[in-house]
Amino acid sequence: MRVYDIIEKKKLGEVLTDKEIAFVVEGYTDGSIPDYQMSALLMAIYFQGMNDKETALLTECMAKSGEMLDLSAIEGIKVDKHSTGGVGDTTTIVLAPLVAAADVPVAKMSGRGLGHTGGTIDKLESFPGFKVELPIEGFIENVNKHGVAVVGQTGNLAPADKKIYALRDVTATVDNVSLIAASIMSKKIAAGSNAIVLDVKCGSGAFMKTLEDAKKLGDAMVRIGKEVGRNTIAVVTDMNQPLGNAIGNSLEIMEAIDTLKGNGPRDLTELTHTLAANMFVLAGRVATVEEGLSLAAELIESGKAMDKLREWVASQGGDACSVDDYSLLPAAAKQMDVVLEETGYVAAIDTEMIGKAALVLGAGRENKESIIDLGVGLIMHKKIGDKVTKGDVVATLYYSDNSHTEAAIRYIKDAYTFSTESIEKPQLIYTIIR
Incomplete structure (x- = not known):
C-alpha cells in the first residue's frame, strides 16, 4: 500500500477503505508518512470531502491511536458533554454537579483555554487547592464515590488527532466539516463515555460562524456517534454574544455558583438546563426532555445541586468553603x-x-x-x-x-x-x- 495511491484516489473523489484510512493514520502518527504527503491528502479531503463511513473510520482510527479509557468500572451510563468553544462558556461548572446530583455519573476530561476561548480546567483551578490531575484509578474512584470528577485531558488521548490538527492549522485545512467532526469525536470516544451531548456554538464568538455550518457540523458528529455505537445529540446554540455576563476564570466560577443557586443569567440557566435534560435522557434517568427540565429545576430549587458542588470541590482537594465565600476565590x-x-x-x-x-x-x-x-x-x-x-x-x-x-x-x-x-x-x- 502506497500513500501516493491513496492521495491520488481521494484527489479523484473516490471513497477510501478502512484499511487505507488506518494505514494513513498509523503511518502519520509513527512518523513513517511525512508531513508533505499528509498535507496533500488533507487538501484532497478538504476539496473532495468524506462520506459518513469514511469520517467515522477516520474518527475511530484517531481515537485508537493512543490511550482508550475504560470506564466500565464506573456504575451507570456515562454521558459526556462537549462544547465547541466560546466566550463565557461556563456550562461544565454548572452541569457537572447538576447532573451528578441526579445520580448520573459525570466522568469528564476537559481542556485549558487558548486564545479568546476559556478552558474549564483553568476555571476549576480558581477553587483554592483544586486538583485537575488525578491518576485514572483515582478518577474512577471519585466518580463511583461522589458521582463526579473533571480532570485535564491526558497527553496520550488521541495523539493522531493532535498531530494531524497541528498540520491542518498550518496548511489551511482546518475548516472542513468531516475533519473537524472527526477531531472532536475522536477525543470524546477515547474518553470512554457511553453517550455524548454536544453543544455546537454558532456566531461571531464561535468557530462555526453561520447556522448552516453549525448544523452541518452537529449533524456530522451525530452521524459519527451512530456509526461507532455512541448515542449522540447535538444542541446548536447561539454565540453571537457571550454566554452569561461574566468572562474570566474566577468571575465565571462565581456566575456558575449563582446559577446553581437559581440566581444565574437567563441564557446560562436556559442552556445548562437544556443540556442537563438531554444528558438525563441519554442516561435513562428520565424518558423525555420535558421530564429532564423539571428534574433540573427541582435539583436547583432543593439545593441538591449546590450540595453536590461542595462535595465535588472537596473530593478533588479544593476548599469547599470557597463555594459559599467568594472572598476566598482569586x-x-x-x-x-x-x-x-x-x-x-x-x-x-x-x-x-x-x-x-x-x-x-x-x-x-x-x-x-x-x-x-x-x-x-x-x-x-x-x-x-x-x-x-x-x-x-x-x-x-x-x-x-x-x-x-x-x-x-x-x-x-x-x-x-x-x-x-x-x-x-x-x-x-x-x-x-x-
Missing part, C-alpha cells in the same frame, strides 16, 4: 467601568472582541506557555436587545495593572453595534439534532 486588585457615548439599542456584539478584551487583561493565553491571571476579566451589563443611553456602563473591567486596560476598552467599544430601533433578543437554542 480576585483582581482593581476595577473600572466602561462607558459608551452612544444612545440606542444593542443590535450586535462581536463576541470574539469581547473575548480578546478579557485575553489582554490576562484572563486567557496568547500561547500555550502564557500564564493566566485567574482573577481578571470583565462583567457585561448590556447585551443584544438592551437599551443604552449615553453615559451608561456597558461593562466593568477587573484587572491587576493598567498596562492593558486601554486595549481592553477599545476592544469592548469596537464590539458593540447600535440601532435606533428596538432589537429583539436573540434566540439561544436553534435546534437539537438527534
